[in-house]
Amino acid sequence: MSDNTTSILIVGVGGQGTLLTARILAQVAVQLGNDVKVSEVHGMAQRGGSVVSQVRYGKKIYSPIIPLGGADIILAFEKLEAARWLDYLKKDGMVIINDDRVDPLPVMSGKVKYPETIAEKVKQKVDNTIVVNATDVAVACGNVKAANVVLLGVLTAAANLPADEVETAIRAMVPAKALDVNIKAFHEGSKLYSPVSA
Amino acid sequence: MKRLMIGNEAIARGAYEAGATVAAAYPGTPSTEIITNFAKFPGVYAEWSPNEKVAMEVGAGASIGGARTLVTMKHVGVNVAADPLYTFAYTGVNGGLVIVSGDDPGMHSSQNEQDNRGYGRFAKLPVLEPADSQEAKDFTRLAFDVSERFDTPVMLRVTTRLSHSQTLVEEGEVKPGEVKPYKKDAAKYVMLPGYARGRHVVVEKRMLELKEYSESTPLNYIEMNDPQLGIITSGVAYQYVKEALPNASILKLGFTNPLPQNMIKDFAAKVKRLVIIEELEPVIEEQVRSWGIAVEGKELFTLLGEYSVEMIAEKLGGAAPIPSYGLEKDVPPRPPLMCPGCPHRGVFYTINKMKLVAMGDIGCYTLGALSPLDGMDACICMGASIGTALGMEKARGEEFAEKMVAVIGDSTFVHSGITPLIDVVYNQGTSTVLILDNDTTAMTGHQDHPATGLTIRREPTAKLDIEGLVKAVGIKNVRVVDPLDMKAFQSVLKEELKRREPSVIIAKRPCALIDKQPADKQYYIDQDLCKGCKLCLKIGCTGIYFVEDEKMAYINPNVCVNCGYCAQVCNLDAIKVI
Numbered sequence: 001m002s003d004n005t006t007s008i009l010i011v012g013v014g015g016q017g018t019l020l021t022a023r024i025l026a027q028v029a030v031q032l033g034n035d036v037k038v039s040e041v042h043g044m045a046q047r048g049g050s051v052v053s054q055v056r057y058g059k060k061i062y063s064p065i066i067p068l069g070g071a072d073i074i075l076a077f078e079k080l081e082a083a084r085w086l087d088y089l090k091k092d093g094m095v096i097i098n099d100d101r102v103d104p105l106p107v108m109s110g111k112v113k114y115p116e117t118i119a120e121k122v123k124q125k126v127d128n129t130i131v132v133n134a135t136d137v138a139v140a141c142g143n144v145k146a147a148n149v150v151l152l153g154v155l156t157a158a159a160n161l162p163a164d165e166v167e168t169a170i171r172a173m174v175p176a177k178a179l180d181v182n183i184k185a186f187h188e189g190s191k192l193y194s195p196v197s198a
Numbered sequence: 199m200k201r202l203m204i205g206n207e208a209i210a211r212g213a214y215e216a217g218a219t220v221a222a223a224y225p226g227t228p229s230t231e232i233i234t235n236f237a238k239f240p241g242v243y244a245e246w247s248p249n250e251k252v253a254m255e256v257g258a259g260a261s262i263g264g265a266r267t268l269v270t271m272k273h274v275g276v277n278v279a280a281d282p283l284y285t286f287a288y289t290g291v292n293g294g295l296v297i298v299s300g301d302d303p304g305m306h307s308s309q310n311e312q313d314n315r316g317y318g319r320f321a322k323l324p325v326l327e328p329a330d331s332q333e334a335k336d337f338t339r340l341a342f343d344v345s346e347r348f349d350t351p352v353m354l355r356v357t358t359r360l361s362h363s364q365t366l367v368e369e370g371e372v373k374p375g376e377v378k379p380y381k382k383d384a385a386k387y388v389m390l391p392g393y394a395r396g397r398h399v400v401v402e403k404r405m406l407e408l409k410e411y412s413e414s415t416p417l418n419y420i421e422m423n424d425p426q427l428g429i430i431t432s433g434v435a436y437q438y439v440k441e442a443l444p445n446a447s448i449l450k451l452g453f454t455n456p457l458p459q460n461m462i463k464d465f466a467a468k469v470k471r472l473v474i475i476e477e478l479e480p481v482i483e484e485q486v487r488s489w490g491i492a493v494e495g496k497e498l499f500t501l502l503g504e505y506s507v508e509m510i511a512e513k514l515g516g517a518a519p520i521p522s523y524g525l526e527k528d529v530p531p532r533p534p535l536m537c538p539g540c541p542h543r544g545v546f547y548t549i550n551k552m553k554l555v556a557m558g559d560i561g562c563y564t565l566g567a568l569s570p571l572d573g574m575d576a577c578i579c580m581g582a583s584i585g586t587a588l589g590m591e592k593a594r595g596e597e598f599a600e601k602m603v604a605v606i607g608d609s610t611f612v613h614s615g616i617t618p619l620i621d622v623v624y625n626q627g628t629s630t631v632l633i634l635d636n637d638t639t640a641m642t643g644h645q646d647h648p649a650t651g652l653t654i655r656r657e658p659t660a661k662l663d664i665e666g667l668v669k670a671v672g673i674k675n676v677r678v679v680d681p682l683d684m685k686a687f688q689s690v691l692k693e694e695l696k697r698r699e700p701s702v703i704i705a706k707r708p709c710a711l712i713d714k715q716p717a718d719k720q721y722y723i724d725q726d727l728c729k730g731c732k733l734c735l736k737i738g739c740t741g742i743y744f745v746e747d748e749k750m751a752y753i754n755p756n757v758c759v760n761c762g763y764c765a766q767v768c769n770l771d772a773i774k775v776i
Contacts, residue, residue, distance in 0.1 A: 014534065026202055026364060036202060037330075038364040041306070042227055042643070047562065048740060049534030062441040064330075064363035064434070067507040069520035080532070083525040103743050104532035109570045109735055110744060112530045125523045144756055 012077030153189020212338025226272030229300030417452030428469025581614025
């Protein structure tokens with residue numbers, strides 16, 4: 001792994017919109033002149049399962065898959081998924097958790113309990129953990145489905161990406177009728193980020 | 199200007215640039231998006247075929263007719279297409295033909311992880327393996343030239359990580375699609391034994407010529423670096439090797455059948471330690487060993503699943519294992535599951551409740567095997583449900599068949615469910631076959647098929663009448679019922695199971711993802727009536743959650759699509775509609 005590579009793992013539950021977020025992020029990386037690779041999940045796993053999109057950019061990228069211990073940032077659309085994929089995080093990496101809970105089947109059917117304190121457990125392991133409530137912000141912006149773009153806003157601030165470039169990519173990739181809500185959601189998301197003090 | 203493309207889009211682009219004008223496919227992860235992208239180009243013909251065998255035959259005909267032709271399918275689809283493919287390898291082509299095999303190491307969305315490079319060796323086809331989207335486009339384009347130059351179909355073998363990874367692609371110029379003249383040539387295209395014997399000679403000669411080509415093609419090349427360690431690799435594994443072992447010398451193979459024997463021998467002589475890194479089967483390794491070259495391979499790297507950068511770094515780069523944060527034990531698994539409002543839920547809840555044996559098939563409804571529905575006993579391959587149900591009945595008797603169903607989707611039924619249904623009638627089975635007709639091929643992303651009445655471009659066409667078809671093959675008892683009408687579905691099922699004659703029940707309701715219910719109502723759980731019995735949880739719907747402390751179930755209005763099935767399941771009538 002070369003040091004000039006940025007690797008961002010976007011995890012969530014099938015249907016939450018992780019794929020669009022990854023694609024917008026990748027487009028931004030292209031606009032900035034990087035080599036870029038994105039790995040996506042299609043097919044059966046999409047049906048409500050645990051899904052992951054991987055975005056890597058830098059001077060020259062080989063593997064489209066982020067190695068274990070190789071992610072600079074994990075962006076989790078659901079808190080359980082942050083813990084599931086945590087071993088992919090670099091030693092000094094950052095975790096952004098959307099404080100949202102989607103019960104997996106074994107929880108729904110009462111076989112196991114949802115680990116309520118999972119976000120705190122991640123925090124204990126990783127100092128640089130940020131917990132936001134993107135779902136509430138998206139609802140305030142006018143559509144719960146814009147939570148993915150709220151999280152893109154948080155990520156833009158956290159990864160130090162130029163906001164105007166991200167906005168350009170959003171305008172190019174989000175359907176026209178949803179654009180106003182998404183632009184608003186993006187800016188509100190950017191405001192949610194504040195660095196964890198050392 | 200370079201553009202991000204998934205590998206599948208790049209393959210479509212490569213075929214278009216090569217002047218391909220015909221494409222045929224059956225959807226299957228990870229191959230589906232190749233043809234959906236190809237269909238967007240102007241002036242080309244693309245079709246969803248009923249199954250992969252038909253796609254291969256349409257492709258063969260188009261090629262004999264002079265068109266450059268693309269045929270795509272997932273790895274197990276090649277099994278279905280194998281019969282025409284093996285003999286088309288004898289006849290050879292007129293217009294170039296490229297068949298794409300989408301392999302799925304790790305079985306992200308498949309029932310096995312067979313390595314289709316084996317088909318290349320068995321059917322004597324050239325095999326190309328790209329390692330990123332740019333190569334996917336360039337190799338596809340080149341594959342058409344190879345096909346015509348050597349008069350052979352060519353296999354482009356890709357894997358999930360190639361098909362579904364986006365990498366940058368520089369687009370090339372488009373060669374205008376020209377259809378070559380057609381000339382009758384029975385000795386080449388009519389595979390009577392007398393003619394086929396002549397063609398086999400041609401095939402063996404062609405393999406020798408292709409071997410020479412393999413030595414000189416730019417698709418195979420050496421990156422000489424530190425001679426202490428030499429790696430032979432192909433496909434996406436090349437990317438993992440480059441990242442894990444930046445100093446190693448590499449022989450990168452893009453043209454993997456037939457192999458460049460001399461190039462491999464030369465490379466082996468230049469490096470101190472030689473290791474082959476190939477996912478799944480030791481296809482390259484066994485050949486290299488057979489030439490008496492000392493090599494390591496599967497004693498280091500597994501036959502199972504996908505490889506990774508860290509796996510290679512650990513085995514050959516001296517890297518320490520990555521320490522774990524140790525939270526995995528806190529995380530319950532999150533298997534895929536049926537969507538809220540899915541019509542299949544009603545089928546499998548009923549199968550479970552009636553304790554039926556269910557011989558299953560391939561589609562979203564295979565998820566009916568998972569808890570809490572637990573409604574499936576077997577699932578082998580596309581179309582297997584009906585034949586396996588008949589076999590089960592012949593082994594265990596008609597009484598057993600009174601508690602057994604075959605379960606198959608509409609697209610899968612058209613794919614390969616019709617012939618086994620004829621077998622049921624012909625050999626006097628009493629099977630009860632459920633055709634789950636959701637009016638689409640849902641699992642792979644909602645593709646059309648002959649019974650939806652729409653083409654790949656969503657233009658209206660003749661609509662296959664499943665009910666009429668089933669009657670025409672000799673099924674007398676055909677019922678059509680909404681699977682989310684619990685009482686009606688159960689009573690129809692009971693009647694047909696009891697009958698000592700074959701029956702087909704068409705469980706008809708469109709996929710919930712394409713047929714969204716109007717949001718003018720909302721189901722909720724009346725907290726005065728809910729006793730916390732958890733019966734509603736047995737349908738396995740993400741729209742319902744249970745709060746243990748309150749001993750109450752709730753409906754999440756953000757998830758619920760108001761299909762109302764849970765309200766029919768609740769014994770206390772606690773689930774109501776606003």
